[in-house]
Amino acid sequence: MSAGVDGQTGTRPAAAVGTERLAGLARGARRDVVAAVAGAVVAVWVVAAVVGWRVLTPRDPALQAPSDRFARPGPEHWLGADQFGRDVLARVLAGARPVLVVAPLATVLAVIVGTVIGLSAAGLGGWYDGLVMRVLDAVTVFPSIIAATLFAALVGRSRLVLILVIAATFVPIVARSVRAATLVECAKPYVEAARLRGEPTWSLLVRELLPNVRGTVLVEATSRLGDAVFAAATLSFLGLGEPPGSPEWGATVSENRVWLTVAPWTLLAPALAIASLVIAVALLADAVRRRIDA
Amino acid sequence: MTRTGLRVEGLRAAYGGEPVLHGVSFDVEPGEILGLVGESGCGKSTLGYLLAGEIAPGGQVLGGRIELDGADVLGLDPRALRRWRSREVGIVHQEAAASLDPTMTVGAQVRTALVNSGAPRSASEESALGLLRRVHLPDAETLARRYPHQLSGGQQQRVVIACALAGNPRLLVLDEPTTGLDASVQREILTLILELRAELAAAVVLISHDLGLVGQVCDRVGVLYAGRLVELGHTQVLDAPAHPYTAALLASHPRLGEPRTVRRLTAIPGQAPGPGYTVGCAFAPRCPLATAACAATEPGLDPVGQQRLVRCHFPLDGASATPVPARPAQPADTQAEPVLLEVRGLVRRYGRTVAVDHVDLAIGRGEVIGLVGESGSGKTTLARALVGLCARGKGELRFQGGELHPRLERRAPAVRRQIQMVFQSPDTSLNPQHRVRRILGRALHTLRARRVGVAELAERIGLGADVLDSRPGQLSGGQKQRVAIGRGLAGEPALVVCDEPVSALDVSVQAGVLELLAAQRDEHGTAYLFISHDLAVVGYLADRVVVMYRGAILEDGPSAAVLAGPHHPYTASLIAASTGQPRRRPARRHTAIGTAGCRFAPVCDYAVPGTCDREPPPRREPHLGHHVDCVLQVGELPLWPHSSANPIPLSANQNRGAS
Numbered sequence: 030m031s032a033g034v035d036g037q038t039g040t041r042p043a044a045a046v047g048t049e050r051l052a053g054l055a056r057g058a059r060r061d062v063v064a065a066v067a068g069a070v071v072a073v074w075v076v077a078a079v080v081g082w083r084v085l086t087p088r089d090p091a092l093q094a095p096s097d098r099f100a101r102p103g104p105e106h107w108l109g110a111d112q113f114g115r116d117v118l119a120r121v122l123a124g125a126r127p128v129l130v131v132a133p134l135a136t137v138l139a140v141i142v143g144t145v146i147g148l149s150a151a152g153l154g155g156w157y158d159g160l161v162m163r164v165l166d167a168v169t170v171f172p173s174i175i176a177a178t179l180f181a182a183l184v185g186r187s188r189l190v191l192i193l194v195i196a197a198t199f200v201p202i203v204a205r206s207v208r209a210a211t212l213v214e215c216a217k218p219y220v221e222a223a224r225l226r227g228e229p230t231w232s233l234l235v236r237e238l239l240p241n242v243r244g245t246v247l248v249e250a251t252s253r254l255g256d257a258v259f260a261a262a263t264l265s266f267l268g269l270g271e272p273p274g275s276p277e278w279g280a281t282v283s284e285n286r287v288w289l290t291v292a293p294w295t296l297l298a299p300a301l302a303i304a305s306l307v308i309a310v311a312l313l314a315d316a317v318r319r320r321i322d323a
Numbered sequence: 324m325t326r327t328g329l330r331v332e333g334l335r336a337a338y339g340g341e342p343v344l345h346g347v348s349f350d351v352e353p354g355e356i357l358g359l360v361g362e363s364g365c366g367k368s369t370l371g372y373l374l375a376g377e378i379a380p381g382g383q384v385l386g387g388r389i390e391l392d393g394a395d396v397l398g399l400d401p402r403a404l405r406r407w408r409s410r411e412v413g414i415v416h417q418e419a420a421a422s423l424d425p426t427m428t429v430g431a432q433v434r435t436a437l438v439n440s441g442a443p444r445s446a447s448e449e450s451a452l453g454l455l456r457r458v459h460l461p462d463a464e465t466l467a468r469r470y471p472h473q474l475s476g477g478q479q480q481r482v483v484i485a486c487a488l489a490g491n492p493r494l495l496v497l498d499e500p501t502t503g504l505d506a507s508v509q510r511e512i513l514t515l516i517l518e519l520r521a522e523l524a525a526a527v528v529l530i531s532h533d534l535g536l537v538g539q540v541c542d543r544v545g546v547l548y549a550g551r552l553v554e555l556g557h558t559q560v561l562d563a564p565a566h567p568y569t570a571a572l573l574a575s576h577p578r579l580g581e582p583r584t585v586r587r588l589t590a591i592p593g594q595a596p597g598p599g600y601t602v603g604c605a606f607a608p609r610c611p612l613a614t615a616a617c618a619a620t621e622p623g624l625d626p627v628g629q630q631r632l633v634r635c636h637f638p639l640d641g642a643s644a645t646p647v648p649a650r651p652a653q654p655a656d657t658q659a660e661p662v663l664l665e666v667r668g669l670v671r672r673y674g675r676t677v678a679v680d681h682v683d684l685a686i687g688r689g690e691v692i693g694l695v696g697e698s699g700s701g702k703t704t705l706a707r708a709l710v711g712l713c714a715r716g717k718g719e720l721r722f723q724g725g726e727l728h729p730r731l732e733r734r735a736p737a738v739r740r741q742i743q744m745v746f747q748s749p750d751t752s753l754n755p756q757h758r759v760r761r762i763l764g765r766a767l768h769t770l771r772a773r774r775v776g777v778a779e780l781a782e783r784i785g786l787g788a789d790v791l792d793s794r795p796g797q798l799s800g801g802q803k804q805r806v807a808i809g810r811g812l813a814g815e816p817a818l819v820v821c822d823e824p825v826s827a828l829d830v831s832v833q834a835g836v837l838e839l840l841a842a843q844r845d846e847h848g849t850a851y852l853f854i855s856h857d858l859a860v861v862g863y864l865a866d867r868v869v870v871m872y873r874g875a876i877l878e879d880g881p882s883a884a885v886l887a888g889p890h891h892p893y894t895a896s897l898i899a900a901s902t903g904q905p906r907r908r909p910a911r912r913h914t915a916i917g918t919a920g921c922r923f924a925p926v927c928d929y930a931v932p933g934t935c936d937r938e939p940p941p942r943r944e945p946h947l948g949h950h951v952d953c954v955l956q957v958g959e960l961p962l963w964p965h966s967s968a969n970p971i972p973l974s975a976n977q978n979r980g981a982s
Contacts, residue, residue, distance in 0.1 A: 218752035221712055222810065224731060226769045227739050236765070240756035 060316070067312035070305050078129040082122040090119040090276045099292045109294040111285060121298045123276040127265075128306070131188060132257035135195035139257075140250045142196065143203025148242065150204070151211035152234045162208070165201040173198040173260075174267065181269045191270055195260045203249045210245040214238050244321045251314035255307050262303045278303050327392055328352040329374070329494055329526040334387035336369055336378060341598035342385065343369050344550045348624070351526035351543075353493070356516075358541030358558070359530045360572070362595050362829045363800075366550040367530045371498040374528060375412050376404050391494050391526075409439040413487030413525075417499040419479035423471040429455070429482050430467025433489065440490030454485040458515060477508035484515065488523070495519075495527045501536060505697040506856060506900035513540055532829060534561060534576050535859075535901070546572070549596050549605035552624060556631030565627050565638040568606045575834035577859040579901055580886055580963075583841055588863065590835030594799060604636070612637055663688045663817055663850050664709065664727070664742075669718030671704050678704040679716070680874035686818060689848040693865030693882065695858055695897065701874040702854045706820045709852065710744045723817070740770050743811040747823040749803035753795040759806055760791040763813065770814025784809035785839060801832035805839065812843055820852045825860060837864055858901045862886055870894050873922045880949025889945045889960030891953050892929045898963050921954065929955060 082090055088106075094114035102109040108117040146165070150158040177194040184190055214220065215238070223237050264270055265279030273280070278299040285295040329351040336344040343366045351357045361367050372378060374389060376396045389396040391411060399407055416422050424432060433451040438444055455463035458481040471479055480500060487495060497516065501509040517540060520527055531537050537544055538561045546554040546569045554566040564570040571591045578586075593609040604610070607617040616636055624634045664686045671679040678701045686692050696702050707713035709720070711731030720727035722742070728734050746752035753762055763777045778788050784805045795803050804824060811819050821840065825833040841864060843849050855861045861868060861882075868885040870878040870893060878891040885894060921927070924935035931954055940952045943960070951960060 218746040218748070219754045222744070222746065222752055222807075223754075223765075224712070225710060225739070225742075225744055226766055226810070226814070227736055228765070228769055237754055241754070243756075 060319070063312055064316040067309040067316070070309035071313060074125045074302075074306050075129060077122045077125040081126065082119050085122050086116065086119045088116040088119040090115060090123040091274065092116075099288070099295075102294055108298045109292065111292065111295040112288060117295055117298050120276040120281060121278070121302050124278040124281060124299060124302065127188065127271060127275065127277045128258055128261050128303075131191050131195065131261045132254060135192045135199070135261070136250060136254045136257045138192065138196040139199035139253055140203050140246060143200045143249070144207050144239075144242075144246050146200065147204040147207030147209075148211050148234050148238060151208040151215055152238060153230065158208075161204075165204055168197065169201045174264075177264055177269050178267070186269055186272070188271060191261060191264060194264065194269075195257050198260065199253050199257065203246075203253065206245055206249050207242055210242040211238055214241045248314070248318050248321060251310075251317045255310035255314055258303070258310055259307050262307075326353050326493070326524075327390075328355070329528070330388070330390040331374070332388045332390070334370070334373065334389065335385040336366075336373060336382060337385055338369075338379070338382050338598060340383075342550065342600060343382075343598045344373075346387065347547075347550070347552055348387075349545055349552065349555060351494075351528060353526055354520060354524045355543065356520055356527040356529055356541045358537035358544045359528060359547055360532065360534055360537050360544060361547035362572075362831055363532065364595055364597065365547045367532075367547055368498060370547070371414075371496050371528070371530045374494065374496050375408055375414050377408075410441055410490040411493045413484075413490070413492035413495045415480070415483050415487050415495070415497045415500045417502050419476065419483045420471060422483050423479060425471055427470070428467065429469055429471060429474065433467070433482065433485050436486040436489035442489075454488060455482070457488065457519075458482070458485045459511075460485075475508075476504050477511060480504065480508075480512055481515065484512075484519075488519070491523070491525075493525050495523070495525050497527065497529045499531055500529070502531070502533070506858070506897055507697060509536070510900040516540060534572065534830065535578075537561070539902075549601070550598070551605060551634060552632070553606065553634045554632065555624070556628075556633075560631070565631065565633040565640070566606075566635050567610045567612050567637075567639065570639060571609075571611075572831060575831045577834075577837070577857075577863040579859040579862055579898065581859075581863065582882060583863050588834035588837060590833075590838065591831040604634075661688055662686070663690070663723060665719075665721040666709070667719040667721075669705070669708060669716070669720070671701075671708050671713055671716040671718075673704075677874050679708065682718075682871075682874075682876055684869065684876070684879075686850055686852060688817065689844060689850050690867065691844060691851045691853055691865045693861030693868045694852060694854045694871060695856065695861050695868060696871035697856065697897075699873070700871045702871055703822055705871070706744070706822050706852060706854055709818075710742055710820050711739075712744075736771075740814040741817045743814070743816040743819050745804075745808050745811045745819060745821045745824045748827050749795070749800065749807045750827075752807050753803060753810075755795055758792055758794055759786070759798070762795075762806060763791075763809055766810040766813035775813070780809050780813060783843075784812070785835070799832070800828050801835060804828060804832075804836050808836070808839060808843075812847075812849070815847060816849060818850045818852065820854075822854045823856070824853075826855065826857065833860070840864065858886070858897055870897070875922055875952075877923060877953075878949075878951045880946060880951075884946045884949045886963060888962035889951070889957055890963070891923075891951045892927050892955075892961055893923045895961035895963070896928070921952070929953075929959075929961070 077085060092115060094110070097106065097110040097114035098112060100106045100110040100114065106116050106118070108121065110116055111120070146161055150161045173194070176197070180194055181190055220233065220237055223233050228237065261270070262279035265277040266283045268280070268283065270277045270280055281299040282296055285292070289296055331350070332348050334344055334347045335342060347370060349357065359367055359370065369378070369382070373384070376389070376399065378384060384397060394407065396404075396407070423429075427435075430451050433454050434447045437447045437450055437454070442450055452463045452467060455467060460466050460478060460481050466474070466478070471482070474482065500516070501512050504512065513536065516527070516529070529537065529541055538558055541558055543556060544558050544560050545552050546560070546566065548568050554560055554564065554569050560569060561573065564573055571589070574589045575591060577588055591609055596605055603618040603621055604613070605621070607613040610617065614636070622634050622636045624632045627633045627638050662685050666682060666684040669679055669682045670677065680701075682705060684705075694702050694705070704713055708716070708718075708729070711729060711734055714729040714731070718729075720729060722738060727738065731739065759781070760777055763780050767775060767777065767780060777791065781788065781791060786802060786805055786809070790798060790802060795806070798806070808824070824840070825836050828836060837860065840851065844851065851864075853861060853864055865882050867880065868882045869876055870885070870891060872893050877893050878885060886898065888895070920936040920938060921940040924930045927935065930936070935954055938954075940954050943951045943953060943955070943957050945951060945957045945960065953960060
């Protein structure tokens with residue numbers, strides 16, 4: 030391709046250059062479209078979480094209507110009704126809030142703690158690094174679901190417990206990537222130059238190293254967010270989320286799975302909600318990563 | 324096919340619409356070596372790629388012809404081009420390690436090159452070994468079974484050359500073939516190129532930023548500036564330049580045997596223009612002789628004298644024509660200064676490798692010590708040990724009469740501030756996320772020099788206030804290194820360790836940085852430990868030269884005495900390498916260092932068998948304060964035939980034999 034030179038005019042055929050550029054643009058545009066759709070899906074759920082079901086649907090997700098039991102999707106109930114005659118659409122919209130509170134908070138917590146641990150482990154090195162990383166290994170090998178069950182049994186289930194458990198499983202992952210990125214930076218002479226002029230250790234970590242691992246931290250944050258949504262749904266499915274009756278997506282799926290053949294809409298709607306949010310967040314994370322790498 | 328060699332006519336190329344080559348024309352006859360020199364960004368590499376019919380993605384040929392033995396290269400269709408490339412052209416790129424496939428043995432790679440160039444598969448095994456022998460690789464049979472990483476840098480480059488020779492090419496393009504190699508290895512590669520030229524009868528184009536190298540090897544030289552040939556002629560161009568740019572380039576080029584007291588280097592002001600169209604002479608904005616005519620119309624490449632073309636309205640004429648007046652020489656300050664830093668019996672190891680082996684060194688107040696030696700000689704380890712970055716090992720360090728802790732963190736802040744370091748690559752030694760203001764500001768703050776402002780410090784290192792808000796990525800290489808030097812100098816240190824501070828810079832920029840360092844010494848009495856593999860650079864700046872070889876100091880003395888001799892045989896070989904006397908050293912392999920004996924003995928031309936490898940060499944003192952560790956008597960030690968009053972000419976052609 031590099032040698033596509035026209036003998037007559039001595040220039041590369043304009044058409045070849047044109048198609049090449051078009052292909053590049055098309056690739057970029059396709060990515061942009063994907064990112065835009067993903068952004069729109071996330072935005073819908075964020076709006077639902079922020080303004081609440083009350084504004085979006087006239088029905089109360091907790092209102093039981095025995096006459097509407099297992100009503101099919103139709104003009105009355107757009108997505109049908111469940112075993113207690115509760116409106117499925119209202120429940121799905123109401124279920125956005127718990128997951129969009131738990132997942133971002135857990136992610137932020139995990140990224141902050143993980144970054145502090147990873148940065149300091151790599152920056153200080155020595156026995157501190159060894160100890161911290163072995164502790165993180167121990168946390169990683171302990172199955173998180175068992176840990177969550179234990180924790181919930183001991184402390185009682187609440188949104189806070191959910192956040193802490195998810196954050197705890199993500200801290201080692203974040204810490205490990207940040208540590209790896211920091212180790213790469215530590216080997217560069219600007220860090221030695223800072224040591225030579227006597228920068229204190231905290232300043233070395235915060236002023237010199239942190240700005241240079243910012244990209245890794247951002248990528249970790251966006252990647253973990255998708256995982257956190259999934260983890261929140263899983264734990265809620267297992268009954269480790271909020272108390273029964275909550276419209277949480279995971280809990281709703283779990284609750285209605287016995288009615289799968291009778292009223293599949295009661296199950297499909299929350300399941301698709303989970304899938305759409307997880308995929309959309311993952312695609313957005315990809316877009317962010319591309320931006321940082323470029 | 325007729326053998327007419329390479330003809331390039333009015334070659335124009337652009338990247339993204341911005342022209343980088345503006346009508347380059349030259350011929351290279353079979354058997355001739357043409358050198359192309361110029362600063363980085365002048366279009367050298369683009370030209371080199373184009374000669375093989377290749378242009379980087381985003382690039383475009385706007386016009387012109389390339390003809391090799393009558394064939395129009397740019398007119399070939401992709402298939403024909405590929406065939407032509409495999410049979411007619413050999414290319415050697417700068418990074419030998421990157422040109423070789425790490426997963427293939429050396430022999431297999433040479434065989435592939437042979438088969439691609441049309442050799443029958445059956446014969447290729449034996450011919451591959453033949454090629455490896457032809458580039459003087461010892462023990463070709465064993466070597467062919469090795470992988471690239473098991474070879475030294477010089478051997479890798481030889482293998483790349485062997486691959487390039489596979490098709491008996493009519494054109495050989497060498498793009499910076501020796502950059503990054505040690506002086507002695509450089510010399511071996513040079514010798515090889517000269518020998519092959521005689522055998523091959525191919526047109527050879529040697530692209531380099533190294534004026535010395537081009538002067539030694541080439542028949543003719545083309546000087547590129549901003550994508551144009553500004554001067555083209557016999558190698559004597561480098562001794563009597565006609566274009567002010569060539570003259571300025573030479574004025575910034577340090578030569579062996581010319582210390583700063585004899586000739587001051589002058590940097591070329593300003594920066595080379597980037598890609599794009601310009602009105603008038605491209606060099607006019609930086610030219611001391613420019614007139615209104617220069618800025619208005621671009622001069623043509625017109626003949627001046629015999630077989631010489633110059634693109635200038637007012638070409639220089641004599642041999643002495645230097646557009647920038649040389650500054651008056653200053654008498655050397657040879658007074659013995661009180662000792663600032665002293666090292667005794669320093670040992671540093673990496674695993675089982677001894678990097679620094681019982682080194683003694685003393686640096687005086689305000690003294691510039693040049694530390695030379697090939698890569699792997701322990702120069703950098705010694706430097707890092709002094710500043711406290713490499714603390715593990717035996718040895719005593721004393722600073723200003725008091726003991727100096729080997730660990731940086733255990734040194735008192737007042738002492739720490741006194742010893743600073745300037746690193747080799749300014750790209751990695753400056754925090755890419757910080758602006759210049761912050762980099763200098765933090766240095767002033769932590770080094771407790773707050774009475775000086777950031778702007779003042781920037782001015783001291785020759786940077787304007789306008790760069791203070793830029794990040795390192797937006798600065799040129801020279802500006803970056805100035806920032807790094809400014810950071811080191813912020814706290815008025817007594818000693819600055821400079822680890823190859825100019826090796827990553829262009830010649831024209833290098834001169835400015837060397838002058839900056841020298842000026843700081845003159846004004847503030849800063850002492851330097853100046854590490855370089857380039858003897859000319861060290862000789863330019865240093866009061867004293869220390870020669871290291873495989874972890875030990877072999878020679879130590881005043882610069883002039885060390886360079887002129889009598890000196891150590893190793894120093895002699897370093898000087899021979901950098902003055903490019905093409906002489907093939909017997910390809911003997913380094914053997915393990917014995918506990919006794921001279922470590923240079925295994926490769927020394929003067930070695931006395933049975934003595935040098937068994938007994939530690941005695942210390943000779945040819946001059947006062949000049950020590951040489953060698954078994955030879957002072958009278959037997961080698962001398963450098965050129966005195967400092969008579970530096971060798973850059974073009975070595977006239978006094979070179981057929982070799």
